């Protein structure tokens with residue numbers, strides 16, 4: 334009997350502090366930097382984002398998202414035998430955020446580790462958990478994307494600080510005789526490190542290099558649309574499906590124009606795309622599970638539908654997961 338991994342519950346968490354584009358414009362104006370709601374909406378589709386308060390970490394958002402996903406699946410943390418957290422904004426250099434999440438959920442013993450693939454992190458994490466479940470050793474996994482990108486933003490750089498937000502999304506992935514995840518496809522090309530990175534690192538008790546995000550937006554844009562089409566087609570081919578079989582495209586929520594470009598290339602109408610970038614901004618590894626959970630809880634995503642999850646991010650990394658929900 335073929336063993337598959339199937340999503341049985343979703344959950345998410347947004348910190349309560351919501352900043353509109355007008356709030357961001359006011360904040361930047363204090364530094365003598367100009368931006369506007371019109372510019373941000375037209376170029377990105379973003380209208381608002383959520384930022385954590387001081388003292389709130391990625392693990393806090395991850396735990397709340399995980400609790401919602403566990404409740405939706407009808408299980409408890411004690412039933413889980415794997416925890417994977419995708420994040421580029423971990424609570425600490427080490428240990429992993431996943432082990433901190435495990436402890437905050439009040440359990441111990443199961444393996445817990447982080448995956449770092451920036452905005453593709455959740456796709457990578459889902460791919461790893463799917464492989465571990467299909468291999469037979471794991472029965473129920475918590476797969477989480479959690480980020481506090483507000484901590485990495487340079488509020489003197491209007492080209493990047495308006496784009497990102499904080500949040501977390503989670504799924505429970507369970508072994509099943511029925512699919513489930515149909516195909517996964519992940520890639521990386523490290524030669525593009527410089528177009529999107531936080532170059533600093535910790536050494537000898539100091540941060541060496543800049544600890545703030547920097548990005549060549551146009552280079553990212555050009556790469557993103559191409560690889561997102563390629564990886565979606567690769568997953569479809571592996572599963573013997575076609576673009577028209579997709580009920581919902583759930584792309585990484587970086588920019589509405591990247592999502593529109595990808596949908597156009599796959600000949601999918603925007604009515605088949607889950608869009609949350611307007612309210613969440615780009616939450617990196619959290620964006621896909623956040624969008625998935627919002628699609629599920631709004632009643633748009635229904636059991637039995639075919640979903641294409643796909644992401645692209647720093648590294649460069651990119652990938653997709655095709656699944657029957």
Ligand code: ACO
Nearest residue numbers: 368369372376452491492495550551553554587588645646
């Ligand atoms: N407000 C007002 N003006 C701005 C702002 C701002 N927030 N940011 C930039 N501008 C100005 C620039 O200074 C420039 O002015 P100039 O012509 O006088 O020099 C002008 O707007 C155009 O700037 P561009 O950088 O050329 O603008 P572009 O149309 O490329 O849009 C953007 C920038 C939105 C970043 C776009 O390149 C983009 O979406 N790239 C994709 C990157 C992305 O989404 N990254 C997310 C992370 S990556 C990931 O998740 C995969």
